[in-house]
Amino acid sequence: MTVSDEELMAYADGALAESDAARVAAAVAADPALAGKVEAQRRLRTLLRGTFDPVAAEPVPEDLTLLIAAAAAQEAEEDMTDARPSSELSPGKPHVIDLAAIRRRRMAEAPVTKGRPRPLRHWRIGLAVAATLVLGLMIGTQLQRGTVTERNGALLASGDLARGLETRLASAPDGNLRILASFRRRDGDYCRVYAATASAGIACKDSGRWVLEHVVAGDGKAGADYRQAGSGQTDLMAKAQDMAAGDPLDAAQEREAAAGGWRK
Amino acid sequence: MSTDHFFQELTALLPRLRRFARGLARDAADADDLCQQTVERALKSHRQWQDGTRLDAWVYRIMRNQWIDETRARKRRSQTFVHEEEGVAIGTPGDRDAENVVELGNVGRALARLSEEQREAVMLVLVEGFAYKEAAEIIGIPQGTLTSRLGRGREALLRELGEAA
Structure with missing residues (x-):
C-alpha cells in the first residue's frame, strides 16, 4: 500500500x-513515519494560525468600516425614490447622532502620521463624518435622494431638504418635510427641527448653508401621520431645547426669520 | 435582496481580510493599504457580485488580484532604478524590509521565502481555511495546480521551521 506525499497532506x-481517507488512515496507523509526517503537517497549520489569527483579532481600523458605511449611505440615497412602507423601516429606537460633537472630535484629533504618507487620509476624514451619520441610519432607513451633501466634514442640507428648511413654516401641515420647531441657538444662528420621510434632524443656518447638527432615522411617516411623533423626534426636541437660547419661535417670528433668509 | 446585506457581510469580513492581507504583504502598513484598496474595489464593483454566491471567496479573489497588480507594479518601479543583476528580489517584494516581518516571527520569515504562488496557496488553505477546490477557484487555477503549489510551499515551510512545526 503506497501513500503519496500529496495524499498525506490532503489527509x-x-x-x-x-x-x-480510510485507506490513508490505515497506512498511517501502520507506519509511525507516516504518522509523524501527518502530525508535522497539522502542527504547521497550528503554527500558521497561531501567527496570523491575532491579526484577525485586532480591532479593525475605523477607516475601513467607515469606507463601507459611506458606500452603503450613498447607495441608500440612490435607491431611495419615494417613501418606503414603514414595515421596511427599523422598529428599534433610532439613535440621535451628534454630528457637531463628531466634527469637534475629528478636528481635535491630531492627524495620524504613522508610516508612509497616506494621500487619501484627509479625504477619508471628511467621509468619516458622513459615514458616522450613516452608521445610525443604515439599519433600515435611508436618506432621501439628494437631500444631504457632505462638504469639508460638515453635512449640509441640499435639494428639497434645503428648500424646505428655507421656506416651510412650522404651521404648514403637509408634505414630505415637516418643521417641528424653529429656534435660535446661543450664537444666534437660526435652527430648525425637521422630520422628513426617512430622517429627522436639527439643521442650523450657518454662513448661508443649512448644516445638519443632529440626525435621526425617521419613522417613515413624517408627512402622513406626523402627530404621532416617534421616540427619535422626542429625543430631537430634547436636543433642540438644550441648544436653544430661549423659547422656540412663534409663527410671526418664524415668518419674519424666513423672510430675512434666516440670517442672524 | 437588500444591498444592506452586502455591506454588512463585507464589514463582517474585515478581520479575516486583514489577516489574509498580512499574510500576502507581511508588512503591516502594506497590508492595511492592500485592505483599503480591496475594499474600494469591492465597493466599486459590488453589483457584479451575485447574491447567493460566497461573498468571502469573491472578495478574497479581489484581494489576491490586487496584490498581484501591486507586486508587478513594484517590480516595474524597482527595475526602473536598479538593474536586475544588482539584486532585485523577484517575486518577494516583502523581502526588501527584513525588519518588517519580525513581528510575524520565524513563521513570517519562512513564509517570506516562499514564492507568491506558494504563499497565497498556503494562506488560503492553512490559515483562511478554504477547501482546496475553493482556494483553486479564488486563485483561478486547476485544483491539481493548487495542490502542488500547496505541497511545495508546505515542504519548504517544514524544512525551514524544522522542529518548531
Whole structure:
C-alpha cells in the first residue's frame, strides 16, 4: 500500500474523499513515519494560525468600516425614490447622532502620521463624518435622494431638504418635510427641527448653508401621520431645547426669520 | 435582496481580510493599504457580485488580484532604478524590509521565502481555511495546480521551521 506525499497532506487537511481517507488512515496507523509526517503537517497549520489569527483579532481600523458605511449611505440615497412602507423601516429606537460633537472630535484629533504618507487620509476624514451619520441610519432607513451633501466634514442640507428648511413654516401641515420647531441657538444662528420621510434632524443656518447638527432615522411617516411623533423626534426636541437660547419661535417670528433668509 | 446585506457581510469580513492581507504583504502598513484598496474595489464593483454566491471567496479573489497588480507594479518601479543583476528580489517584494516581518516571527520569515504562488496557496488553505477546490477557484487555477503549489510551499515551510512545526 503506497501513500503519496500529496495524499498525506490532503489527509492531514481532511480534504480526502471518504474511501481514500480510510485507506490513508490505515497506512498511517501502520507506519509511525507516516504518522509523524501527518502530525508535522497539522502542527504547521497550528503554527500558521497561531501567527496570523491575532491579526484577525485586532480591532479593525475605523477607516475601513467607515469606507463601507459611506458606500452603503450613498447607495441608500440612490435607491431611495419615494417613501418606503414603514414595515421596511427599523422598529428599534433610532439613535440621535451628534454630528457637531463628531466634527469637534475629528478636528481635535491630531492627524495620524504613522508610516508612509497616506494621500487619501484627509479625504477619508471628511467621509468619516458622513459615514458616522450613516452608521445610525443604515439599519433600515435611508436618506432621501439628494437631500444631504457632505462638504469639508460638515453635512449640509441640499435639494428639497434645503428648500424646505428655507421656506416651510412650522404651521404648514403637509408634505414630505415637516418643521417641528424653529429656534435660535446661543450664537444666534437660526435652527430648525425637521422630520422628513426617512430622517429627522436639527439643521442650523450657518454662513448661508443649512448644516445638519443632529440626525435621526425617521419613522417613515413624517408627512402622513406626523402627530404621532416617534421616540427619535422626542429625543430631537430634547436636543433642540438644550441648544436653544430661549423659547422656540412663534409663527410671526418664524415668518419674519424666513423672510430675512434666516440670517442672524 | 437588500444591498444592506452586502455591506454588512463585507464589514463582517474585515478581520479575516486583514489577516489574509498580512499574510500576502507581511508588512503591516502594506497590508492595511492592500485592505483599503480591496475594499474600494469591492465597493466599486459590488453589483457584479451575485447574491447567493460566497461573498468571502469573491472578495478574497479581489484581494489576491490586487496584490498581484501591486507586486508587478513594484517590480516595474524597482527595475526602473536598479538593474536586475544588482539584486532585485523577484517575486518577494516583502523581502526588501527584513525588519518588517519580525513581528510575524520565524513563521513570517519562512513564509517570506516562499514564492507568491506558494504563499497565497498556503494562506488560503492553512490559515483562511478554504477547501482546496475553493482556494483553486479564488486563485483561478486547476485544483491539481493548487495542490502542488500547496505541497511545495508546505515542504519548504517544514524544512525551514524544522522542529518548531
